Amino acid sequence: xxxxxxxxxxxxxxxxxxxxxxxxxxxxxxxxxxxxxxxxxxxxxxxxxxxxxxxxxxxxxxxxxxxxxxxxxxxxxxxxxxxxxxxxxxxxxxxxxxxxxxxxxxxxxxxxxxxxxxxxxxxxxxxxxxxxxxxxxxxxxxxxxx
Numbered sequence: 509x510x511x512x513x514x515x516x517x518x519x520x521x522x523x524x525x526x527x528x529x530x531x532x533x534x535x536x537x538x539x540x541x542x543x544x545x546x547x548x549x550x551x552x553x554x555x556x557x558x559x560x561x562x563x564x565x566x567x568x569x570x571x572x573x574x575x576x577x578x579x580x581x582x583x584x585x586x587x588x589x590x591x592x593x594x595x596x597x598x599x600x601x602x603x604x605x606x607x608x609x610x611x612x613x614x615x616x617x618x619x620x621x622x623x624x625x626x627x628x629x630x631x632x633x634x635x636x637x638x639x640x641x642x643x644x645x646x647x648x649x650x651x652x653x654x
Contacts, residue, residue: 521614522612522613522614522615522643523612523613523614523617523619523622523625523640524610524611524612524613524640524641524642524643525610525611525613525625525626525629525638525639525640525641526593526601526604526606526607526609526610526638526639526640526641527607527608527609527610527611527629527635527637527638528606528607528608528635528636528637528638529608529609529632529634529635529636530608530634530636531634533575533577533590533592533609535634536590536609536632536635537577537590539632539634539635540590540611540629540632541579543628543629543631543632544579544588544625544628546579546581546588547579548577548578548579548588548590549577549578549579550575550576550577551576551577551578551589552576553573553574553575553576554573554574554576554591554600555571555572555573556571556572556574556598556600557570557571557572570598572595572596572598572600573595574591574592574593574595574600575591575592575595576589576590576591576592577589577590578590581615584615584616584617585615585616586613586614586615586616586617587612587613587614587615588611588612588613589610589611589612589614590609590610590611590612591609591610591611591612592608592609592610593605593607593608593609593610594608600648601641601646601648602647602648603646603647603648604641604646606637607639607641610641611625611629613625622640626638626639626640
């Protein structure tokens with residue numbers, strides 16, 4: 509009997525921004541609510557299984573939880589997610605350890621709007637920096653498949 513292989517191509521059609529900020533997640537959400545005219549609310553944490561955290565056996569698999577805050581813009585059919593990039597001593601995107609938070613924008617938003625979103629994030633006084641991340645170029649992009 510011949511073996512068949514199923515190839516699944518995941519959709520990474522979203523904008524991703526890294527945000528460096530030392531404030532708590534609820535403070536960042538409150539500030540983004542004002543800047544983006546949003547109403548972020550706490551959602552279910554992302555659970556990722558992978559290599560053990562620092563100080564544990566490297567062969568042991570560990571579960572990490574990353575807090576998520578979500579806002580759904582019904583008019584534009586757009587989902588906004590703020591995801592904490594660090595949980596315990598593990599990063600969701602290890603390539604961008606300088607990003608404390610990730611803002612994922614998915615849906616009916618035109619690409620011309622992403623510069624406007626980035627500018628509004630940078631206007632928040634306690635945000636040190638914000639930058640765009642190309643989801644197709646990061647190694648850990650499978651963590652963003654919901």
